[in-house]
Structures are given as structure tokens and as C-alpha cells.
Amino acid sequence: MAKIVLETKVLTKRYGSVTPLDSIDMQVKGGEWVAIMGPSGSGKTTMLNLLSLLDSPTEGEYILDGVGTATLTEKERVAVRREKIGLVFQQFHLVSYLTALENVMLAQYYHSMVDKGDAMEALERVGLEHRTDHLPSQLSGGEQQRVCIARALINQPAIIMADEPTGNLDEANEEVVLELFKELHREGRTIIMVTHNPELAEFADRVVRLHHGKVVKDA
Amino acid sequence: MFFLMLRQSFFRGRRRKALATLTIVLSASLITALMNVSIDVGDKMAREMKSYGANINMVPKSEAIPLEIGGVDYNPLKDRVFINESDLPKIKEIFWHNNIAGFAPFLKTTVEIAGNAKKRINLIGTNFDRQIPIAGDDEFRTGVKVVFPYWQVKGEWPGDEEPAGILAGAALARDLGLKPGDRLTVKGAGDTGREESFVVKGILTTGGAEESALVAPLAVVQRLAGMEGKVQSVSVSALTVPEDKLSRKARQSNDSLDSMEYDRWYCTAYVSSITHQIEEAIPNVTARPIWQVAAGEGAVVNKIQLLMIVVTIAAFIASGLGISSLMATTIMERSREIGLMKALGAADWEVYLLFLSESAFVGVIGGLLGCLAGAGLSQIIGLSIFGSYVSFSPIVVPVNVAVSVLIALSGSLMPSRLITKLYPAEVLHGRR
Ligand SMILES: Nc1ncnc2c1ncn2[C@@H]1O[C@H](COP(=O)(O)OP(=O)(O)OP(=O)(O)O)[C@@H](O)[C@H]1O
Numbered sequence: 001m002a003k004i005v006l007e008t009k010v011l012t013k014r015y016g017s018v019t020p021l022d023s024i025d026m027q028v029k030g031g032e033w034v035a036i037m038g039p040s041g042s043g044k045t046t047m048l049n050l051l052s053l054l055d056s057p058t059e060g061e062y063i064l065d066g067v068g069t070a071t072l073t074e075k076e077r078v079a080v081r082r083e084k085i086g087l088v089f090q091q092f093h094l095v096s097y098l099t100a101l102e103n104v105m106l107a108q109y110y111h112s113m114v115d116k117g118d119a120m121e122a123l124e125r126v127g128l129e130h131r132t133d134h135l136p137s138q139l140s141g142g143e144q145q146r147v148c149i150a151r152a153l154i155n156q157p158a159i160i161m162a163d164e165p166t167g168n169l170d171e172a173n174e175e176v177v178l179e180l181f182k183e184l185h186r187e188g189r190t191i192i193m194v195t196h197n198p199e200l201a202e203f204a205d206r207v208v209r210l211h212h213g214k215v216v217k218d219a
Numbered sequence: 220m221f222f223l224m225l226r227q228s229f230f231r232g233r234r235r236k237a238l239a240t241l242t243i244v245l246s247a248s249l250i251t252a253l254m255n256v257s258i259d260v261g262d263k264m265a266r267e268m269k270s271y272g273a274n275i276n277m278v279p280k281s282e283a284i285p286l287e288i289g290g291v292d293y294n295p296l297k298d299r300v301f302i303n304e305s306d307l308p309k310i311k312e313i314f315w316h317n318n319i320a321g322f323a324p325f326l327k328t329t330v331e332i333a334g335n336a337k338k339r340i341n342l343i344g345t346n347f348d349r350q351i352p353i354a355g356d357d358e359f360r361t362g363v364k365v366v367f368p369y370w371q372v373k374g375e376w377p378g379d380e381e382p383a384g385i386l387a388g389a390a391l392a393r394d395l396g397l398k399p400g401d402r403l404t405v406k407g408a409g410d411t412g413r414e415e416s417f418v419v420k421g422i423l424t425t426g427g428a429e430e431s432a433l434v435a436p437l438a439v440v441q442r443l444a445g446m447e448g449k450v451q452s453v454s455v456s457a458l459t460v461p462e463d464k465l466s467r468k469a470r471q472s473n474d475s476l477d478s479m480e481y482d483r484w485y486c487t488a489y490v491s492s493i494t495h496q497i498e499e500a501i502p503n504v505t506a507r508p509i510w511q512v513a514a515g516e517g518a519v520v521n522k523i524q525l526l527m528i529v530v531t532i533a534a535f536i537a538s539g540l541g542i543s544s545l546m547a548t549t550i551m552e553r554s555r556e557i558g559l560m561k562a563l564g565a566a567d568w569e570v571y572l573l574f575l576s577e578s579a580f581v582g583v584i585g586g587l588l589g590c591l592a593g594a595g596l597s598q599i600i601g602l603s604i605f606g607s608y609v610s611f612s613p614i615v616v617p618v619n620v621a622v623s624v625l626i627a628l629s630g631s632l633m634p635s636r637l638i639t640k641l642y643p644a645e646v647l648h649g650r651r
Pocket residue numbers: 015018019020038039040041042043044045046047
């Protein structure tokens with residue numbers, strides 16, 4: 001039985017009278033692939049922001065790798081995120097004036113040390129070894145997303161959190177990205193992925209459905 | 220990696236940086252020009268001020284009070300003390316010789332116009348524009364043309380050599396109906412009884428007593444008066460620094476200065492130290508500042524320099540504000556990038572460092588380009604206002620680069636506080 005790496009207790013986020021996330025109780029085991037689904041505005045991104053420590057909850061508790069996160073300082077939160085979590089964003093978010101390779105190296109730089117060889121390997125892994133010196137504007141959407149994934153992987157995070165990683169991609173690129181996630185899953189990484197796509201969710205161990213900020217189904 | 224980012228952000232985001240750099244270039248060039256001009260303006264203005272005439276008057280030490288009635292001197296020349304003309308080049312040999320812009324000797328005698336024995340008029344001998352032999356400077360020309368630039372001649376200036384031409388004062392010319400080209404014979408009023416004949420070259424307007432006199436080359440007047448090699452007074456035009464506490468103290472009495480103060484006073488181009496040095500160089504003369512002129516010059520130069528400083532500060536503030544708003548826009552535009560860096564684990568100070576380094580770099584580049592542009596601008600100012608080039612002071616370059624960096628940094632400081640306030644969650648997951 002794998003140990004629990006991620007646990008939330010009555011996790012709640014409120015913006016004034018809006019409650020995008022309402023009393024979430026959830027546990028994720030090491031190596032598990034969890035898909036988060038739900039209609040637009042149901043609180044998926046809000047939840048991922050809380051889980052990736054980009055945001056803090058109004059109420060409730062979030063325990064990451066056995067450590068309560070409520071008492072962490074901003075600096076410690078940054079450190080935990082850097083060490084444990086690889087982030088893939090819905091809208092790519094690459095630095096426009098840096099090449100694919102340099103964008104990957106940027107994550108190394110803020111994490112520890114820059115290693116060009118490792119960064120090359122990560123790009124090779126996502127099938128971009130021939131586009132390392134291109135700027136984001138010279139890459140297709142699918143290629144940009146793969147750079148983001150390479151960047152999320154570069155520091156060997158145990159947990160990967162992705163917000164609609166295929167939301168902006170066509171089918172062929174979706175397939176490439178899906179294969180990557182399957183491979184990561186096989187390597188034993190914990191994956192939390194927000195998606196609208198049921199085909200993608202099929203490969204997950206578990207699908208969590210949100211509606212109006214509440215978990216309506218967890219299977 | 221940091222420098223890589225800095226470099227790439229520059230070379231691949233050139234257009235974005237161009238505007239900020241341009242702002243700095245503009246302000247830096249303005250500041251360079253103003254600095255250049257204000258460093259040089261003291262000298263330039265002082266020279267300009269010389270158009271208001273001589274600021275030092277030199278007379279023999281024991282000159283008897285002249286007996287003048289109606290502007291005509293009745294005191295016979297022969298009983299009086301004179302300055303030797305041969306001593307005059309020594310004025311250009313004093314410690315502050317470079318600050319002596321020019322001098323003009325004067326010898327005045329009374330003459331009668333031939334055929335008009337009742338009329339006694341003054342004949343002033345002087346140098347118009349004469350080469351004076353000075354050791355180490357064989358191009359030194361001086362005379363009333365240099366010392367009194369406001370003297371106006373209708374017709375032409377006579378030469379200092381023979382055959383002698385003469386200037387007729389405007390009032391006198393009107394009285395006698397003289398015009399350029401007329402011939403005129405005068406007879407020495409004293410007992411020499413010599414006669415000289417001149418061609419009137421021009422009609423002189425000065426606003427002073429010269430307008431009712433004749434002005435002739437010095438040598439001719441000396442001969443006519445039998446006073447070869449003598450002059451009565453010398454008007455000296457010197458570039459001086461404004462009076463201050465030290466010079467005022469020295470003015471009361473030289474003895475009140477201690478030796479350090481004395482050295483400092485002696486080695487500063489105060490009008491009083493220059494007159495002192497002239498008296499040292501030429502025995503038996505008294506050199507006196509013409510205070511109205513000397514004091515006025517210093518005050519005006521001071522005011523102009525102050526004005527320059529005020530304008531410089533205004534340029535500084537204006538460009539600081541410009542950079543500040545540009546920087547704020549940049550941070551807005553790059554908020555995703557900042558959010559991303561933070562999400563990747565960058566600390567606030569690391570983001571600050573990147574943005575402030577970019578600003579500093581913009582400052583350095585803008586400052587250097589601004590120096591170039593400013594050097595050109597100051598020449599334009601110099602040419603259009605003073606009609607001459609402004610000398611370029613090398614000190615302006617480092618000062619300007621430092622100032623530009625300071626402008627860029629201080630302009631960036633306020634908006635970069637936005638960096639701290641920026642939450643990655645807000646900018647990264649926005650639905651475009
Ligand atoms: N900063 C905020 N202030 C106020 N309300 C917010 C804020 N952020 C999110 N919300 C609200 O919270 C709710 C959930 O938002 P969230 O972004 O989590 O939805 P989502 O499930 O990710 O939707 P989508 O599928 O469209 O991405 C929405 O109704 C949204 O308007």
C-alpha cells in the first residue's frame with residue numbers, strides 16, 4: 001500500500017461571497033494518477049492553485065508529504081513547490097525571449113544549478129531535440145506545451161500538476177502529450193491533471209468530479 | 220543563467236528596451252549639454268561680459284589731479300608723471316597672464332585745429348588693434364577694439380601705423396561737419412607747436428567723452444605732445460572670478476590674510492589679485508578695479524550657472540518620471556513572466572535583480588549615447604548663443620553615466636514594488 005502524499009481536510013476557498021471551493025476532503029497516494037473533471041467554473045483551477053501552493057486556502061488543511069502547509073512562510077512555500085512539484089499550465093507560459101532550451105534551463109536555475117546536458121535530455125524526451133534553439137513564437141502550440149512538460153520534469157519532481165495540458169492542442173499533439181503522461185505514470189510519479197477530455201481521463205487511476213466547488217464523484 | 224537572461228531579454232526584446240533607452244538618451248543628452256555649457260559658461264560669459272568694457276584702470280602712482288574744465292584738460296602734460304609704454308607687455312607676464320583679455324593705453328593732449336585757433340579739443344592717443352611683443356605669444360594683438368567692443372565706428376578703423384588715420388568723435392564731427400575721408404591738420408596746444416595732418420577714417424560713437432574728441436594712434440599723439448614712449452593711463456580687460464568672502468577680506472587689507480589665505484587669494488583670478496599682480500609687475504602704477512563692471516560680471520555668471528543647475532535637476536526629475544511609467548508598463552506587460560518565475564521558485568529579490576539590472580543596463584547605454592548626443596547639442600548651444608564651440612569636459616561622461624543609471628534605477632524602484640504584489644496564481648491561470 002503506497003503512502004499518502006497529498007491530503008486535504010475541508011479545504012475551502014472563498015472570494016467574498018463566491019465559494020469556488022467548498023470543503024474538499026481528498027487523499028492522493030504516491031504514484032497515483034488523478035484526473036480532476038467538472039464543468040467550467042466548478043473550481044478545478046482554484047483547487048490546483050491550492051494544491052501547488054500558488055494560493056492559500058480560506059479554511060481547511062492541506063498536508064503535503066506529511067507536512068502541514070498552513071504554517072509555512074511564503075519562502076518555505078516557494079521552496080516546497082520548487083522541490084516537489086512540476087507545474088504544467090493550460091496556457092504554456094514560456095519566457096518569450098528565451099529559447100526552448102533556455103526556458104528549461106530557467107527552471108534548473110531557480111531550482112539549483114544549470115546543466116545544459118540535462119536540459120537537452122529533457123527536451124529529447126519530449127521529442128524536441130531538433131527545436132532546442134527556437135523561440136516560443138517559432139514553435140507550434142503542441143511543441144510549446146511539450147517544452148512546458150520538459151520544464152516541469154527537469155528537476156525530477158515527485159508530483160506533477162497539470163491544468164488542462166491538452167486544452168489547446170489538436171488530436172495528434174494530444175496523443176504525444178498523453179503518451180508522455182503515461183510514461184511518467186509508469187515511472188511512478190504522482191500526477192494530478194485537470195481535464196475536460198474524457199478520453200484522457202480514461203487513463204487515470206481515479207477521476208474526481210467537481211461541481212460548484214464540491215466533490216460530486218470520486219472513483 | 221542570470222546574464223544569459225539579461226542578454227536575451229535585451230537582444231530579443233530590443234524594441235521594448237528602445238523606448239526606455241531613448242528616454243534616457245534624451246535626458247542624458249540634455250544633462251550632458253547643460254553640464255558642458257555650465258562648466259564652460261563661466262569662461263564664456265566672462266568673455267561675453269568683456270563687451271561691457273575694461274574692468275581695471277591703471278594710472279601712474281602719483282598722478283596729479285587733472286585740471287579739467289568742460290572736458291578739456293588745462294593741466295600741462297609736462298609736469299605730470301607717466302607710465303612707460305615699454306612696461307606694458309609686463310601686464311601679460313603676471314601669474315594670471317592668460318586671463319588678461321586685452322589692454323589699451325591712453326595719452327590725452329589738447330590741440331587746436333588749424334585755422335580755428337579758438338577751438339581747443341582733446342586728442343586721445345591709443346592703440347586700435349596692435350600687435351604687442353609678448354614672450355611666448357607672438358599673436359597677441361590688443362587695443363580699444365578688444366577692450367571696448369562696444370565702440371562703434373562709421374567708416375573704417377584707422378591702422379596703428381603711419382600714415383596716420385584718425386577717428387572723429389560723433390559729437391565733434393557734427394560740430395565741425397567732419398565725415399570719413401576729410402583731411403584735418405591739428406597743432407599741438409603746448410609750447411611744442413608741432414603740427415600733424417590726418418585723414419578722418421571713421422566717426423566714433425562710444426556713449427562717452429570720446430565722442431567730442433579725436434582719437435589717433437598713440438605714437439602720433441606722443442610725438443605731437445613731445446611725450447615719446449609715455450602713456451597716461453591703461454584700461455585693462457581681465458577675466459575674473461566673482462568676489463567672495465576671501466576677496467572681500469583681502470579688499471579691506473591684504474595684511475588681514477594669513478599666509479594660506481594669501482596664497483589662495485593670490486592664486487585665484489579675483490579682480491583684486493590681478494590688480495595686485497599688475498602693481499607688482501610694473502613699478503609706480505596704481506591698478507584699480509572698476510567695481511561696477513567687475514562685480515556685475517560675477518553676479519550675472521553666478522545666476523546663469525544657478526539657472527543651469529535648476530534646469531538640469533528638472534530634466535533629471537522629468538526623465539525619472541518617464542522611466543517610472545515605462546517601467547510600470549513593462550511590469551504589467553511582463554506580469555506573466557514574473558508570475559512564471561515566481562512559480563518556478565524564484566524569490567522576489569531574484570526578480571527585482573533582473574528588472575533592476577535591465578534598468579541599470581538601459582541607464583548605461585542611454586547614458587553613453589546621451590553623452591554623444593549631448594556633446595553635439597552643447598556645440599549647437601555654444602554656437603548659437605556664444606558663437607563659439609563649447610569645450611567638452613571629459614568629467615561629464617562618468618558623471619552622466621552614473622546619473623543615467625541613477626535615473627533608471629530610481630525610476631524603476633517604485634514600479635518594481637508591483638513585483639512583490641504580484642501573485643503567480645492570478646496571472647498564470649487567467650483565462651487569457
Ligand atoms: N480571484 C477570484 N475572485 C473571485 N472569484 C474567483 C476568483 N478566481 C476564481 N473565481 C471564481 O471561482 C470559480 C471557479 O473558478 P476556477 O478557475 O477554479 O474554475 P475552473 O473549474 O478552473 O473553470 P475552467 O474549466 O473554465 O477553467 C469561478 O466561478 C470563478 O469566477
